[in-house]
Amino acid sequence: MKTIMIVDDSSTMRSLVKMMLLRIPGVVVVEAVNGKDALVKLRVGTPALLVTDINMPEMDGLQLVEEVRKTKSKAELPIIIVSTKGEEADIAKGLGLGANDYLPKPINGLDLASKVKMLMESAARPMDSRKVAYATTR
């Protein structure tokens, strides 16, 4: 079983994303209500992937990405940002901070699931083969 952490302050959004992700076989979902809560839960265990919103109280999604990337043991954790902020500058900022992908809202379950599957498969491959795959897709 692979664990995916969803970070969003809206319970409606968490439920929607959870339903979308549970269609992927072998996935379980852990929820966090903001960046701070996510960091606390990340101390207990590292999920296979993290999906986060940006606008949240206490600690937003961008701060969370920064904090996760500072932690050595979580540096390779695949992160997807899902946000209403869909301008190119917003996407560049999210990716620049270390997120692996950025999905502007409104989200589509099929797109999210395919990105999640792709990132988890990529993370499961040894580092060298990941580099090769990246080089061949450019």
Place this chain on the structure above:
Amino acid sequence: MPQRANQVRPGADTALDLQFRVRELEMQLDEMQNLYVSSTQLMSALDPQQVIEVVKEILFNLVGADGFEIALHETDGRFAVLAQGEDTGPVRPFDKELWIQYRDHVVATGESLFVNLPNMVALIPLVVGSEVIGVLSIFHLLNQKSGGLSARDVQLLGFLASHAASALVCASLFKRHAEAIRDYLQEARTA
């Protein structure tokens, strides 16, 4: 006999059809899941304000609307605004007079109106039984949603409006009854 350049091998059409059908079914499942979650969230809200919050979340996250208004039609014919889109600030319709006419038309007919004007996209009635209790108006979509509302959005909006209307009425009744019971118990304790 020369082979046609675009000739496909036997079975390829079937495989493509199957792929297309699988994709279609996945999309339908996705829509049904969204409807299920939306319905569950709306029906589990016990306070009208909670219902409004859920509607706002669905509009933002699934429809991509950031300029909207939810207004209840009161018995004196006026409208009580319950919520407006947050990201665009107060809603300023393209033409207020025209918008009022459209809104009155939606209340009178109970039918949704989708108009192709700048800053005005859709007006959907909030219907309970045969009564129109309000109107959900969408004025603006997120910039990344440049293609406008899709058929899927229209379907979701219709569903959202009907469930939101029922949820609003149920939550209002629940709140009123809970308050009445609380007052009654308080009186009984002090008597």
